[in-house]
Every structure is written in C-alpha cells, then in structure tokens.
Amino acid sequence: MDSQKGALLGFSALLLAACNTAAPANLDSAETQQPAPEAQAALEGEVELWPAVESNLIDPDIEARIDELMARMTIEQKVGQVIQADNGSVTPEEVKEYRLGSVLSGGNSGPNGKQYGTADEWVAAVDAYYMASVDPEGVEVAIPILWGIDAVHGHNNVIGGTLFPHNIGLGAMRDPELMGEIARVTAAELRVTGHDWTFAPTVAVPRDSRWGRSYEGFGEDPEIVSAYSPRIVEGLQGVFGSDDFLSDEHVISTAKHFLGDGGTDGGKDQGDAILPEADLVRLHAAGYPPAIEAGALSVMASFSSWNGSKIHGDHYLLTDVLKGRMGFNGFVVGDWNAHGQLEGCTTEDCPAALLAGLDMYMAPDSWKGLYKNTLAEVKSGEIPMARLDDAVRRILRAKFYYKVFDQARPSERPLSGRTEILGSPEHRAVARQAVRESLVLLKNEGSVLPIKPDAKILVAGNGADNISKQAGGWTLTWQGGGMSNDLFPNADSILDGLQGAAANVTYNADGSYTAKPDVAIIVFGEEPYAEFRGDVDHLAYDIDGTKERNLLQKLKADGIPVVTVFLSGRPMWVNPELNASDAFVAAWWPGSEGAGIADLLIADAEGQPRYDFTGKLSFSWPRAADQQPLNVGDAVYDPLFAYGYGLSYAAPGAVPSDLDETVSADLVSARANSVFFENGSFVSDWAAELTGDVTQSRVDHNAQEDALLFTFGGAGGSVAFKDGTARDFLRETNGDMELTLMLKSSTAGKVEIGMQCEADDCAGYDTLPAEVANANEWTEVRLSLSCLTAMDMKAVTSPFSLKVEGAGTVAVTDVHFSEDEDAQETCLSE
Structure with missing residues (x-):
C-alpha cells in the first residue's frame, strides 16, 4: 500500500x-x-x-x-x-x-x-x-x-x-x-x-x-x-x-x-x-x-x-x-x-x-x-x-x-x-446533564456511594474549588488553567455543587481535619493542557508518588472512606490511587457545571441515588503505565478496565484493592527529558558539573536540604547539569516551553542562566536582573527556551547552566521545563 x-x-x-x-x-x-x-x-x-x-x-x-x-x-x-x-x-x-x-x-x-x-x-x-x-x-x-x-x-x-x-x-x-x-x-x-x-x-x-x-x-x-x-x-x-x-x-x-x-x-x-x-x-x-x-x-x-x-x-x-x-x-x-x-x-x-x-x-x-x-x-x-x-x-x-x-x-x-443567553439556566441544564452522563464509576467498594446528604463530608484536593482546572484546556486561554473562579460567573465548582447538595461539608484543600468526617471526597488530576504540550511519554499520573497518594493513604489508614474524583484528559495509570480509594470516579474535564458531580455522589433525603451512573469508558483504561497504544480489538488486549466499562448503582462490581503499583525503571528515567532536579534529588543520572572557583552543598527550601547551594569564590565559576548525553529540545523550544526553577541568589556580580550544547562554542545564556541576583530571597525564575538564540537545540548537553562572576552564593531547586504561563516570551534581561 x-x-x-x-x-x-x-x-x-x-x-x-x-x-x-x-x-x-x-x-x-x-x-x-x-x-x-x-x-x-x-x-x-x-x-x-x-x-x-x-x-x-x-x-x-x-x-x-x-x-x-x-x-x-x-x-x-x-x-x-x-x-x-x-x-x-x-x-x-x-x-x-x-x-x-x-x-x-x-x-x-x-x-x-x-x-x-x-x-x-x-x-x-x-x-x-x-x-x-x-x-x-x-x-x-x-x-x-x-x-x-x-x-x-x-x-x-x-x-x-x-x-x-x-x-x-x-x-x-x-x-x-x-x-x-x-x-x-x-x-x-x-x-x-x-x-x-x-x-x-x-x-x-x-x-x-x-x-x-x-x-x-x-x-x-x-x-x-x-x-x-x-x-x-x-x-x-x-x-x-x-x-x-x-x-x-x-x-x-x-x-x-x-x-x-x-x-x-x-x-x-x-x-x-x-x-x-x-x-x-x-x-x-x-x-x-x-x-x-x-x-x-x-x-x-x-x-x-x-x-x-x-x-x-x-x-x-x-x-x-x-x-x-x-x-x-x-x-x-x-x-x-x-x-x-x-x-x-x-x-x-x-x-x-x-x-x-x-x-x-x-x-x-x-x-x-x-x-x-x-x-x-x-x-x-x-x-x-x-x-x-x-x-x-x-x-x-x-x-x-x-x-x-x-x-x-x-x-x-x-x-x-x-x-442573558450566555450561561442561561436552559444552557447550563444541558451542560449539567452532560456532566451526569459523562461520569464513569470505576470503583465503589462497600457501597460508599451515594453519600447521605446529612453525612459529615470532608472535601479536599486542588481540583475541588477550581473551575479553571475542572474545565481543562481551551478554556478562556489556549492551554487553560490557572484562572480565578471569578472569571466564571455562570459556573459552579465541584465544591459548590457538593455544598449545595449536602448539609455538612468541610473543605480543606490539604485534607486536614479536626473532627473526623464520615467520608472524604478528594478531587485532583491532570493540570489543563492543549495540543503538543499535552503529549506525554507514559500514562502514569504520579510516577514519583509525590502528589495526592500520601493523603489518600493517610485518610484510609484513619478509617475514613475515601471517594476520589479524578480530573483528566485521558485514561491514566492510577493503580496506587485506586488502591487507596473506596470509590473512584473518572470525571474527565467536566466544564462549568461542577454540580453535575454532586448529582451522582450525594443521595436524596431517603438515602437513595438521585441519579445513577450511566457513563461507559470510550477509551481503554491501562493496567500499566507504559501500556500504550491500547485499543479495543487489539490482538493482545489486557486493560485494567475495558472499553465500555462502567459501574452503576443498579449494576455494581468489585475491583481488587491490591493492584500492582510498580513502575518500570525505564519510565522513571524518561522523566529526565523534562525534570532535572526535584524534591531534593536529581532525576535519573543528572548531576552538577562544577567549573572554576565553586563548591556545592545543600540548603533548605521547603524541606530539609531539598535545594542545592553553590558557593562561588572571587574568581567565579559555572555549574552545568549533565548526564553524559545530548538531547534534541527543538520541539520544546518551538512549543514555547520555559526553563523553570526556584532560585535564591546573593552576589554582587553578574549571574547568567542558560543551557549548553554539544559544540564547544555552543551555549546560550540570559542575565538575571541585578535586583534578583542580590535579593537573597527565594524567587521563581522562568526563562523561555526561545530566548537562547545562540543554542543548537538539537544537541543540548546541559539543559540548565549557571555562570557567576565574582564571589557569592546561588541556591536552586525544582529545575524543570514547564509550559508557558502567559503566552509571552519570557527573557531575563528584558
């Protein structure tokens, strides 16, 4: 052919x-x-x-x-x-x-x-x-x-x-x-x-x-x-x-x-x-x-x-x-x-x-x-x-x-x-019906759902009161996300809907509580994205176990039934989260009508469902983080939840609570293409190569010794994160990605941040503003890759490099590539 x-x-x-x-x-x-x-x-x-x-x-x-x-x-x-x-x-x-x-x-x-x-x-x-x-x-x-x-x-x-x-x-x-x-x-x-x-x-x-x-x-x-x-x-x-x-x-x-x-x-x-x-x-x-x-x-x-x-x-x-x-x-x-x-x-x-x-x-x-x-x-x-x-x-x-x-x-x-036509009651009713019909119930052990309306309910998670997140990409901006609820006057957050349907709802985003609740509803998931910025190498939602997993496990250990409402733009490997949840709802990105979720989760006054789950998976749900492509009709087809799967109150089903939580070492190392230093550790084989009058130690940022501290002598020096390979970051550059890090600098000399590439004379740097270089305060630094015009982005050997003239200290942590937040090129020297 x-x-x-x-x-x-x-x-x-x-x-x-x-x-x-x-x-x-x-x-x-x-x-x-x-x-x-x-x-x-x-x-x-x-x-x-x-x-x-x-x-x-x-x-x-x-x-x-x-x-x-x-x-x-x-x-x-x-x-x-x-x-x-x-x-x-x-x-x-x-x-x-x-x-x-x-x-x-x-x-x-x-x-x-x-x-x-x-x-x-x-x-x-x-x-x-x-x-x-x-x-x-x-x-x-x-x-x-x-x-x-x-x-x-x-x-x-x-x-x-x-x-x-x-x-x-x-x-x-x-x-x-x-x-x-x-x-x-x-x-x-x-x-x-x-x-x-x-x-x-x-x-x-x-x-x-x-x-x-x-x-x-x-x-x-x-x-x-x-x-x-x-x-x-x-x-x-x-x-x-x-x-x-x-x-x-x-x-x-x-x-x-x-x-x-x-x-x-x-x-x-x-x-x-x-x-x-x-x-x-x-x-x-x-x-x-x-x-x-x-x-x-x-x-x-x-x-x-x-x-x-x-x-x-x-x-x-x-x-x-x-x-x-x-x-x-x-x-x-x-x-x-x-x-x-x-x-x-x-x-x-x-x-x-x-x-x-x-x-x-x-x-x-x-x-x-x-x-x-x-x-x-x-x-x-x-x-x-x-x-x-x-x-x-x-x-x-x-x-x-x-x-x-x-x-x-x-x-x-x-x-x-x-x-008056925008977000009219008639239009919102159509959207709310769509939310109800789109939700897919993956797990409901012990008939945790529906929740009685007079139960003491703890609501947590960064998606519970975040309309911008629940709406996903292509929402007011291209990539979506990061916007105040005030920009959505004709909308209800998921929390709004739960508070309207139940009498005793307590909201703490971090999941903390004083009086033990009868049940906890945790709302979390992917941050919004659009087009190529949403491309991923694997389907693990939380490959490092640094997100909501600990909260889910703590609540479960405290004897509190846990209901997870998962927001995402695709089916994802969430075996650890499934294991730690008594009920799990795939809510996708539901849009403006967060109350449609409460319609299914909260019972009527008699304790009976107000609506039943009717949603069925239109994408196969992976059993492993690297199980892609995965499609119904494949010669070898072994999903965790098959195409067409979806439980309901009328037709319940059992899901094992001991799903395999292991992730292959290959997937962990793949993160090295976008995350270089995080939570106090280098990702994969990245390490700091020091040149000149500079030493390396540790300092605290959010946790004990979770940041690198570089101390420069009078002759200054440079630092470059390297792992011995060259990578092609042209696509990330064309996609308006940014080098992002937390930095604390105290130096009177010039501080430059950039990248290095394979040729000896190939490097690109931008100069940190003097007020940031001298501030001695933790500051988020974002540098658009497109600012580094001297770079050969097809052969990058160091995705993060630091040069300092003269004596001083510079601490860094959470060094990674991230999406552009404001759709504008961000250069340091402007």
Missing part, C-alpha cells in the same frame, strides 16, 4: 502540471485531463477503498450568484479570500486593504489584545473587522469576512459562556441526541458574540492516549465518532435543506482534522500516522462522510502526516479522496501555519498546499507575506487560475449559504450582545 500511495502522489503532481496549461475554470464539475490507463486503474483502486458520499451543497441558484460575483472580483480579491489572518496580527484597515476572506481568533487571541473577552468586547471587535471588509472603497464588490474561533466545548473564549465536558467525557455518554443539543447551545452563544464559524467538531479517533489532544476525541473506536458527527454538524448549522439551516441561531461548522491525526506514531502531535490505507479508512475516516452528508461547509486539514506525506500537501487525500470520492463541496481550511511545514515551503510562501487542495490558508501572523507571494504565483501561472477560482468558489459557496450578503452587521444581528 505504501509504495502504491507514493506512485499515486507522483501521478497527482503530473496531473497538476497538466492543469497548469489547460485547466477548466470550475473544477467542481469540469472534466480534467485523464492519466494513462495503468495509472488510472491504480488511482481508482485506491480511491474505491473510501466511502462514496453524495454531494448536497451544489445549488444552481447559489452557483449562479457565485458566477456573477466572481466575474466582478479582481485577482487581488480572490487571493485575499483564500487567506485567513489572526485578529492579534491583523487590523481592520488591513482586512480592507488586502480584502482578506476570513479572520480567526486563536486560543490566546481575544479582543483588544487580550486572551479572552466579554461579550460586548467581542461584538465590538467583530463589528470593526466586518465593517472594514464590506467597505466598498476601491472595489466593484466588497465581500464580508467570516470570523472563526475554536469553540470546542462550548463558547470557551468568552467570560460567562456555558462550558461542556470535553469530548472524551461526551464520548462516555453514548448520547447522540444530547450531542446535538450541546452543539445547538454552542452555536447560539457564538452568535451572541458575533462569531460566524467554529472549528468543530473534532472527529479524530485517538489510538494512543499519550497524544496531547486525546481528550478532543470522543473515543478510540470510530463507532462513537460516526454517530456523533452528523448530530454536531446539524446542531451547529441546523438541518440541511430546512428553513433553519444556518439561520440566525446557527454557525458554520468544521470537521477536523483531516486525516489520521489520532493515529500518529507514539501519539505525537503533528506526527506521522504509519498505517495501510485500508486502516486509515477503517479507523480514521468514519466521522467525515456523515458530516459531509449533514452539510458541513468546511473541513480542516491536519498538521500530521500519513506515511511521511504531510496532509497539507497531500493532493491524493485532499482532492482525490475528500473532494472527489467523498463528494465534499465545501472548503478545506488549513491549521495554524501548518502549510509552512511542507517541504520547500515557508509560512509565507507555499503554493504546494493550494495545489494539493487546500482552499484557505490559516496564516495567523504570516498572512501578509503569504498574500504577496501567492498573488505573484497566480500572476506567473505557478498557481493556475482554475485552482484559485475553485478555492474561491468553495469559500463563497459557504458564505452564500451563511447569507453573508443578507445579514446586518454583527452588532445588529438578532442574538448579538444578548448576554
């Missing part, structure tokens, strides 16, 4: 070359030059593996309107239509000048330079860009923009929006009708802020839970995806062919990411799905035919590759399969600068993506250079006018269905600015 695909790709390139000189103006219906019979047979043999879908978007009246409009457009306008810029990198004036077809808001791109905004702020921003796009100055006809945004679990970029469980939890519901309601609510709330288009639904089928986007998938088996996909499209857009289709309460949807993003080798984001074509079809294409049949107007191409071929440049998949065999007549939009990853391309110059079948470049900050180069390539004939016209036609088709020429400005549309 692999060699056949390579031959097909080569043939597709030849076909494109032939189209350069004699391509028809409308590629939707026109015939193209036919290949040699042998090549045609191979092509048809491959394409026939894919499901055939009947197109339903071609409407003669709309096509006639497109013909009339395109006849009045300049080449410059057509090029503008195929380019989408991020609102953080383009002004309304530039939208008018370049006649761009679309604006998007990335995960950290809110109105007025903020990461998120209020409804009023959003409406004002959308209005300004829209009005610029329809300004008729200098053109025969002005074309309104479409504004796209990642509303992936509700309208998650506006303060006060309803936040639903992430898709992993929604998959556990097995409820397509409720999915349609969730999509309907999301569309209505998007209309409140003036948005036109959401980059949803994600119809990936994650096959390796180490992937940082696993929680964006509904399940590891395509059955759930194929059932949900059309209901979501209809909820967002309305039912195709009805009067409600793309009415004032609906928005344009996007099925994503085409194709195979959930099947990459090792679960690496933006990686390579290495598998035969038949498996690509069987496992990863299931969500697209029903979405197309439901009238989806856009499909987003994946960052990832299939057998080494980047999807953004794969003519066979984008054109022959998606637009040909699957009959998709909407438009294909790119992902964030993903076209720049194609061989021979940059983010500002990539004709190959358009030639392959991409219709709209997502060029958030590269749009201006891309516009100029694409325009030049169209004028030179490198990009045939027929291909440009086809892309523009597809975009205009969506715009006509959305009635962009018939709608008022965003601020004057029926739902615009109606803030």
Whole structure:
C-alpha cells in the first residue's frame, strides 16, 4: 500500500502540471485531463477503498450568484479570500486593504489584545473587522469576512459562556441526541458574540492516549465518532435543506482534522500516522462522510502526516479522496501555519498546499507575506487560475449559504450582545446533564456511594474549588488553567455543587481535619493542557508518588472512606490511587457545571441515588503505565478496565484493592527529558558539573536540604547539569516551553542562566536582573527556551547552566521545563 500511495502522489503532481496549461475554470464539475490507463486503474483502486458520499451543497441558484460575483472580483480579491489572518496580527484597515476572506481568533487571541473577552468586547471587535471588509472603497464588490474561533466545548473564549465536558467525557455518554443539543447551545452563544464559524467538531479517533489532544476525541473506536458527527454538524448549522439551516441561531461548522491525526506514531502531535490505507479508512475516516452528508461547509486539514506525506500537501487525500470520492463541496481550511511545514515551503510562501487542495490558508501572523507571494504565483501561472477560482468558489459557496450578503452587521444581528443567553439556566441544564452522563464509576467498594446528604463530608484536593482546572484546556486561554473562579460567573465548582447538595461539608484543600468526617471526597488530576504540550511519554499520573497518594493513604489508614474524583484528559495509570480509594470516579474535564458531580455522589433525603451512573469508558483504561497504544480489538488486549466499562448503582462490581503499583525503571528515567532536579534529588543520572572557583552543598527550601547551594569564590565559576548525553529540545523550544526553577541568589556580580550544547562554542545564556541576583530571597525564575538564540537545540548537553562572576552564593531547586504561563516570551534581561 505504501509504495502504491507514493506512485499515486507522483501521478497527482503530473496531473497538476497538466492543469497548469489547460485547466477548466470550475473544477467542481469540469472534466480534467485523464492519466494513462495503468495509472488510472491504480488511482481508482485506491480511491474505491473510501466511502462514496453524495454531494448536497451544489445549488444552481447559489452557483449562479457565485458566477456573477466572481466575474466582478479582481485577482487581488480572490487571493485575499483564500487567506485567513489572526485578529492579534491583523487590523481592520488591513482586512480592507488586502480584502482578506476570513479572520480567526486563536486560543490566546481575544479582543483588544487580550486572551479572552466579554461579550460586548467581542461584538465590538467583530463589528470593526466586518465593517472594514464590506467597505466598498476601491472595489466593484466588497465581500464580508467570516470570523472563526475554536469553540470546542462550548463558547470557551468568552467570560460567562456555558462550558461542556470535553469530548472524551461526551464520548462516555453514548448520547447522540444530547450531542446535538450541546452543539445547538454552542452555536447560539457564538452568535451572541458575533462569531460566524467554529472549528468543530473534532472527529479524530485517538489510538494512543499519550497524544496531547486525546481528550478532543470522543473515543478510540470510530463507532462513537460516526454517530456523533452528523448530530454536531446539524446542531451547529441546523438541518440541511430546512428553513433553519444556518439561520440566525446557527454557525458554520468544521470537521477536523483531516486525516489520521489520532493515529500518529507514539501519539505525537503533528506526527506521522504509519498505517495501510485500508486502516486509515477503517479507523480514521468514519466521522467525515456523515458530516459531509449533514452539510458541513468546511473541513480542516491536519498538521500530521500519513506515511511521511504531510496532509497539507497531500493532493491524493485532499482532492482525490475528500473532494472527489467523498463528494465534499465545501472548503478545506488549513491549521495554524501548518502549510509552512511542507517541504520547500515557508509560512509565507507555499503554493504546494493550494495545489494539493487546500482552499484557505490559516496564516495567523504570516498572512501578509503569504498574500504577496501567492498573488505573484497566480500572476506567473505557478498557481493556475482554475485552482484559485475553485478555492474561491468553495469559500463563497459557504458564505452564500451563511447569507453573508443578507445579514446586518454583527452588532445588529438578532442574538448579538444578548448576554442573558450566555450561561442561561436552559444552557447550563444541558451542560449539567452532560456532566451526569459523562461520569464513569470505576470503583465503589462497600457501597460508599451515594453519600447521605446529612453525612459529615470532608472535601479536599486542588481540583475541588477550581473551575479553571475542572474545565481543562481551551478554556478562556489556549492551554487553560490557572484562572480565578471569578472569571466564571455562570459556573459552579465541584465544591459548590457538593455544598449545595449536602448539609455538612468541610473543605480543606490539604485534607486536614479536626473532627473526623464520615467520608472524604478528594478531587485532583491532570493540570489543563492543549495540543503538543499535552503529549506525554507514559500514562502514569504520579510516577514519583509525590502528589495526592500520601493523603489518600493517610485518610484510609484513619478509617475514613475515601471517594476520589479524578480530573483528566485521558485514561491514566492510577493503580496506587485506586488502591487507596473506596470509590473512584473518572470525571474527565467536566466544564462549568461542577454540580453535575454532586448529582451522582450525594443521595436524596431517603438515602437513595438521585441519579445513577450511566457513563461507559470510550477509551481503554491501562493496567500499566507504559501500556500504550491500547485499543479495543487489539490482538493482545489486557486493560485494567475495558472499553465500555462502567459501574452503576443498579449494576455494581468489585475491583481488587491490591493492584500492582510498580513502575518500570525505564519510565522513571524518561522523566529526565523534562525534570532535572526535584524534591531534593536529581532525576535519573543528572548531576552538577562544577567549573572554576565553586563548591556545592545543600540548603533548605521547603524541606530539609531539598535545594542545592553553590558557593562561588572571587574568581567565579559555572555549574552545568549533565548526564553524559545530548538531547534534541527543538520541539520544546518551538512549543514555547520555559526553563523553570526556584532560585535564591546573593552576589554582587553578574549571574547568567542558560543551557549548553554539544559544540564547544555552543551555549546560550540570559542575565538575571541585578535586583534578583542580590535579593537573597527565594524567587521563581522562568526563562523561555526561545530566548537562547545562540543554542543548537538539537544537541543540548546541559539543559540548565549557571555562570557567576565574582564571589557569592546561588541556591536552586525544582529545575524543570514547564509550559508557558502567559503566552509571552519570557527573557531575563528584558
């Protein structure tokens, strides 16, 4: 199969070359030059593996309107239509000048330079860009923009929006009708802020839970995806062919990411799905035919590759399969600068993506250079006018269905600015139902659950009163997390829900108590993340036993029944936590309605369940920390909890309390790629190499001798953490990771922090501000890896290095890589 695909790709390139000189103006219906019979047979043999879908978007009246409009457009306008810029990198004036077809808001791109905004702020921003796009100055006809945004679990970029469980939890519901309601609510709330288009639904089928986007998938088996996909499209857009289709309460949807993003080798984001074509079809294409049949107007191409071929440049998949065999007549939009990853391309110059079948470049900050180069390539004939016209036609088709020429400005549309719709009681009720249906009961020994409402309940854990954490990634910011509950006015924390359902609730995050409780509910789990920052090497939640394990074991030893509510974006190895818990609930990331958890945990006045657990695992739960990939149907399938598992009050079951808690030494050593010194110890084989007039000892930070103290003589010196190997940290650098540590410095001389690489003259440093170097106080230091411009990040021999001029002391602890907290480059010398 692999060699056949390579031959097909080569043939597709030849076909494109032939189209350069004699391509028809409308590629939707026109015939193209036919290949040699042998090549045609191979092509048809491959394409026939894919499901055939009947197109339903071609409407003669709309096509006639497109013909009339395109006849009045300049080449410059057509090029503008195929380019989408991020609102953080383009002004309304530039939208008018370049006649761009679309604006998007990335995960950290809110109105007025903020990461998120209020409804009023959003409406004002959308209005300004829209009005610029329809300004008729200098053109025969002005074309309104479409504004796209990642509303992936509700309208998650506006303060006060309803936040639903992430898709992993929604998959556990097995409820397509409720999915349609969730999509309907999301569309209505998007209309409140003036948005036109959401980059949803994600119809990936994650096959390796180490992937940082696993929680964006509904399940590891395509059955759930194929059932949900059309209901979501209809909820967002309305039912195709009805009067409600793309009415004032609906928005344009996007099925994503085409194709195979959930099947990459090792679960690496933006990686390579290495598998035969038949498996690509069987496992990863299931969500697209029903979405197309439901009238989806856009499909987003994946960052990832299939057998080494980047999807953004794969003519066979984008054109022959998606637009040909699957009959998709909407438009294909790119992902964030993903076209720049194609061989021979940059983010500002990539004709190959358009030639392959991409219709709209997502060029958030590269749009201006891309516009100029694409325009030049169209004028030179490198990009045939027929291909440009086809892309523009597809975009205009969506715009006509959305009635962009018939709608008022965003601020004057029926739902615009109606803030009472955001987080309304009706919408929150839908979300709360989704929470109830998404929870999966993994363990309930001794019928600890449900808890009587008059019981003395201790609530603990850092997830109990933390709406930002329970909502997960893609919540107000791209990565989510770290935000005050005040930013979620239409939400309940899990603690709020428990306090509302039970009369005697005591909350102490650390689990301390004075009067012994009848039961303890501990809420903890993964910190929020998005995309590649969520990629992990293994599924152990707490590989070192330094998190909640001791608290669970202490409470259990005190004779207190323990209920664990586990927050996560994937199934994880939590055997120690399961052993120490009497009941264990997989709550995923439930969103804004924390009270939905109390609905199942707390009994009614008679001690009976108010609701029963109905959620069933849509991902297999691992028996070991390194048991990946793990999927139902595998030849060897031995999970701890199988796909479809889920206990209930009506159907209880027993779980052993002596699950294996050992972790392989290989997994422990793997942490050395991101954690170097923690809790008073070097991780793996890291050690401090001292050069010059410097000695090493220990000092206290949070515990006895848990920090390293370096004492420098008058000649100064340097320290470098090394383990004898060189590592490639380019991906961490591109992912905006930061070198983070706690530091206490007392020196009058210059202090530099940085890294070293394999070559003798290769190192990168930044200078610690003098006020920190002289403070003699513990301070968190964060240094973006991107600040170290002199480094060869592909051959790093020391991920942490310290240089001091003159005498003084510097103490350090908790040295590791961490995610960027503020989406801004953090350099020390600024």
